[in-house]
Structures are given as C-alpha cells and as structure tokens.
Amino acid sequence: MQIKDITNYIEQLAPLSYAEDFDNVGLLIGNYTTKVTGVLVTLDTLEKTVDEAIAKNCNLIVSFHPIIFSGLKKINGNNYVERVVLKAIQNNIAIYATHTALDNVHNGVSAKMCEVLGLQNIKTLIPKKGVIKKLTTYIPVKEANNLRAKLFEVGAGNIGNYDNCSFSYNGEGSYRGNENSNPTIGKKGELIFEPETCITVIFESYLEATILNTLFSNHPYEEVAYEVITLNNKNQHVGLGMIGEFTDELDENTFLQLIKTMFKTGCVRHSALLNKSIKKVAVLGGSGSFAINNAIKAKADAYISADFKYHDFFKAENAILLADIGHYESEQFTKNLLVDYLNKKFSTFAIILSEESTNPIYYI
Template identity: 65%
Template sequence: MKVKEITSILEEIAPLQYAEDFDNVGLLVGKNDTEVTGVLVTLDTLEVTIDEAIEKNCNLIISFHPIIFSGLKKLNGSNYVERVVIKAIENKIAIYAIHSALDNSFEGVSAKISAILGLKNTQILIPKKNILKRLTTYVPIKNADEVRNALFLAGAGNIGNYDACSFSVSGEGTFRGNENSNPTLGEKGVLQTEKEIQISVIFELKNQVQIMTALRENHPYEEIAYEIISVENSYQNVGMGMIGELPSSQNEQEFLEFLKQTMKTDCIKHSALRNKQIKKVAVLGGSGSFAIEAAKKAGADVFISADFKYHDFFKAENSILLADIGHYESEQFTKNLIVDFLTKKITNFAIILSEKRTNPIYYL
C-alpha cells in the first residue's frame, strides 16, 4: 500500500477538514506515492521514535502531535524538531500528523477517554462551526429525483440523526445557448423556458468533492447552475470534547480515585471539592481550559482535561469540579485508538503501536 492509501483510510475517522486553523496536520514529511513497508503509531515523533521505526522496518509514522508545528526557517539540527525531520528524511521515513482533526472527531480523542471512563449517552461538548455548507441547484422536473438521490448517496442531506434531508421549490428557469453551446434542451440561440425544481441540501465540508462529482455526473445540463454557501450552524457530530454520564453516581473523592487509577496518572490537580455527587462528566483531551465555561453551561459535575493554569481553577466557582490529569495522560490512549481503527480497516498489514515513552513530564 502507498502512503496516500493508508492516510485516506485514517481520514475516514478524522478528515483533515476537521482540524483547527492553527494546526498543522497531514503529511509533514515524505511523499504520498511511497510504498509503505510498515506503520508505526505514536503520540509524538521524537528521535527515539525514528529509531524505533527503523528497527521495526516502518517507513510511515502516524503521529498524533505534529513534529512541525510552526514554520521551519532552517534545517541544521540545532533543536529536536530539526533533528527529527532530518533523521526522517535521511532514512526515507514519512511522518503524518492527525492532531486536532482527531480531537474534533466524534470517534476521536475525547470519545476514547469517554469509553475508558465508561460514560454513557455521550455528546459533543463544543460543536464545531463552519463545517456545514449548503448546495442549491436547479434541475428539470423529470430529472429531479435522479439528481437528488445521487447527492444523497454522495453524502449530502445528513443532519444530525436524519439523512436524505432536502428542500425543493418548483419554478421556471430560462437560458439561451450561444453558437458554441450544445444544449440538452432547446436550440442554440433560442431562449428556452423550462419547468425546474430548485433543490437545496446541507452537507459536510469533507464531502464536497464527491458531492460535486455526483452533481456533474447526474445533472442533465451542459452548464449546471448551482451555488454553495457556508452555513453558520454548529454541527453536533463534530467538535471538541464530550459530555456523558457515569453508570452510577460517585462522591467526589471516590471519583477522583477512580479517575487516577483508570487514566493511569501520577497526579491530579483539582479545584475545591463541593461535597456533591458526580454523575455528568465532561472530558477534553489535551489543553482544555478554553472549554471550562462550556462544561459548566452543559451542567457537568466534573470537567476532566489538562494544562489548567493557576487562575483557571478559580473558574470552578463552586459550580463544577475541575480535574487536570496531565496533557500526556489525557491523550495516552489515542495511539491505541488509531491502531485499532487501522487494524480493522487493513487486516493484512503491519500496524505497530509505538513502545517508546514520549511524555516529557516526570513526577517526583
């Protein structure tokens, strides 16, 4: 298999369009058409990771965090980022990063934490905006069902728990082809009036290419009239963090002990205990202080994330328990998630879980 074939499978669970604007995801080092000998999955790509890939005959590294985050102005090995990139290039190892594309996936980082904690009835905590678009096109009445169904098959018309969603309006369209035209209906140079259906469908940004292909292949006109606009609505199946419920309530002390053991962390920093039961749990892998207010608004009893600063804990305001379990600890199961997904999709190929520690933080 080639690099692009493997990464396209991974993008089924985490399309790159889901990534945040600040992020650097996708193929960072290497070529898409390289034949892959093996895949090593890691949370971070360090020099020891490159060594492990060489040892295990893997020439593609799937890394959660991008080794190249901001632009490189030189490449002389003066820091760990440059040394990793140089070593990867020298050994013809490709590096692909997925980061916030997987963070925003309904089956991604926060979903994995939720599963580890046994949460039920999970939902996205902060639905992502600018993911949805609306396509409007105009079709002769006799072709409307064919075009509409083709758009549905390509992924258009999915809204939350519903599919095949569209809106149609009847009307009259007019057009006149010039001498270079080849009209399906009417004649060159003659004004044509046609009974048409206006079809509007919502779709996810990630499906735009296949939806436009379906439109072109199934629309009868030589020139297709259509418009695509961005929709400001949030999309409940894509976004940061998750919120769900424990199978049964726990007191705060019991829950923190359960959290420490389950998430395999040596330290939990938390806000003041409120002497209340924990039932509704919000989680967000990685740096999640930006989501504190969202967790409170959603009615969470506890918000689990990482990298809270001193003043972030004041935001608890006795209305929620804040639990910082550590950045690495909150994302540690992500590489297992990636391996499990790829192994199910590619049954006859070496997908290897990295055994190297990449957590830069130690506890005394």
C-alpha cells in the same frame, strides 16, 4: 499499498478540514505515492520514535501531535524538531499527523476518554461551526429524482440522526446558448423556458469535492447552475470535548481515585471539593482550560482535561470540580484508537503500536 491509501482511510475518520485553523495536520514529511512497508502509530514523533520505526521496518509514522507545528526557517539539527525532521528525511520515513482533526470528531480523542471512564450518553461539548455546507442547484423536473438520489448516496442530506434530507420546489428556468453552446434541451440561439426543480441539500464540508463531482456527472446541462454556501449552524457530531454520565453517582474522592487509576497518572491536580456527588462529567484531551465555562454551562459535575494554570482553578467558582490529569495522560489512548481503526481496514498489514512513552513529564 501507498501512503495515500492509509491517509485517505484515516481522513474518513478525521477529515483534515475539521482541524483548527492554527493547526498543522496531514502529511508533514514524505510523498503520498510512496509504497508503505509498515505503519508505526504514536502520540508524538521524537528521535527515538524514528529509531523505533527504522528498527521495525516502518516507513510511515502516524502521529497524533505534529512534529512541525510552525514554519521551519532552517533544518540544521539544532533542536529536537530539526533533528527529527532530518532523521526522518535521511531514512525515507514519512510522518503524518491528525491532531485537532481527530480532536473534533465524534469518535475521536475525547470519546476515547469517555470510553475509558465508562461514561454513557455522550455528546459533543463544544459543537463546531462552519463545517456544514449547503448546495442549491436547478435541474429539469424529470431528472430531479435521480440527481437527488445520487447526492444522497455520497453523503448529502445527513442531519444528525436523519438522512436523505432535502428541500425542493418547482419553477421555470430560462437560458439561451450562444453559437459555441451545445444545449441539452432546445437549440443554440433559441430562448428556452424549461420546468425545473430547485434542489437544496446540506453536507459536511469535507465532502464538497465528492458532492460537486456527483452533481456534475449526473446533471444533464452543459452549464450547471449551482451555489455552495457555508452555514453558521453547529454540527452536533463535530467539535471539541465530550460530556457524558456515569451509570451510578460517585463521591468526589472515589471519582478522583478512579481517574488517577484509569489514566495512569502520578498526580491529579484539582479544584476545591464541593461535597457533592459526581455523575455528569465533561472531558477534553490536551490543553482544555478554555472550555471550563462550557463545562459549567453544560451543568457538568466535573471537568477532566490538562494544562490548567493557577488562575484557571479559580474559574471553578464552586460550581464544578476541575481535574487536571496531565496532557500526555489525557491523550495517551489516542494511539490505541488509531491502531484499532487502521486494523479494521488493513488487518493483514503491519500496523504497529509504538512501545515508546513520549511523555516528557515525570512524577515523584
């Protein structure tokens, strides 16, 4: 088994195209064709993580956070990032990171937080734009049904709770091939008018290569007329954060004690209590202060995230209970998510959950 077999499967869950523009995801160190001896799954990649991988005969580390976030101008071992990179390279250990690609998927980081809390009816808090594309193509009428079916088979036409969605209409196409052409219908140099069907389907951006390969392999024309455009529509199943509901309402103190227990944190920093029940809760793993207003607009009773600054708590505006549970604590179950996912496909292969805590923050 090669690294690409593992990473291709991960990218079915968390396509790299879903990552935020500022991020650095994918295979950061190593070669996709390297044979895998074992996989160590972790939240962060530190020196002790590489040591753990060596001890457990794992030459691929699947990490949530990328150890290389911005460009490295030198690798001299002068800081922890350089030391990790050096040690990984010296020991032939590859490092792969998912980060915001996994943040943005429906069954990702925030969904795991909802699962831990037992929230129901979960939806994406901030649906993402720019991840839906539209294909328009033209094909002889008699070939249209086959092409449409082939496109559906590879994922085109999926919209929310519906699939096999398309729009088609018939018209007349024209073309004339030059002396180097090999027209399917008509002869070179002859002006041809052919009844054609225009087919339009949408698809998720990460499927573009597959969609186009399917189009070209199932279209009869030598030159395929088509266009692909990116839509500004929001994808309700892709985006940051989630919002859901408790089966029964909780009072604020019970709610705060619950999240302290479930997320195993030594401290929950929160905004002023509002003396109201908590039922609808928004969550976002990692640094989530930017989504406070989104949680308020979604009419959440509480919002759980991390890394709130002093002035962020003022944004509660007596409309919501803000709870900062800590960055590590909000994402700690992500490695469990990845291990469970990988074991479904590679049940007989060594997929190991890292035993090391990489939380740099301690409480007294």
